[in-house]
Amino acid sequence: MQGVGFRAFARSTAIRLGLAGWVRNLSSGNIECTVAGAADAVDAYLAEMRQGPASASVKQIIMLTPPANPELPSPFTILK
Helix, strand or coil, rough: CCCCCCHHHHHHHHHHCCCEEEEEEECCCCEEEEEEEEEHHHHHHHHHHHCCCCCCCCCCCCCCCCCCCCCCCCCCCECC
C-alpha cells in the first residue's frame, strides 16, 4: 500500500541494518524492494517489513532469489 511512508520506513530500516539495495512503488499499489547484506540482517529486515510502519497494512511478502552478485546501491535508496 502506498502513501503510508513505507518506502522511507524500508530505507531507514535497511540503513540501520547495514543493507544495500533499493525500494520503489509499483503502479499496482505494491512495494518492490531488493536488499543484500549479511543473512541475519536480511532476516531482521524481512521481519520488520512484515510489520511495516504503524500506518501500513502488510498483506503479503513475496521473496524471490535475485541473480548472484547483483550490483545494488549503498546506502539503500528510494527509487522513483
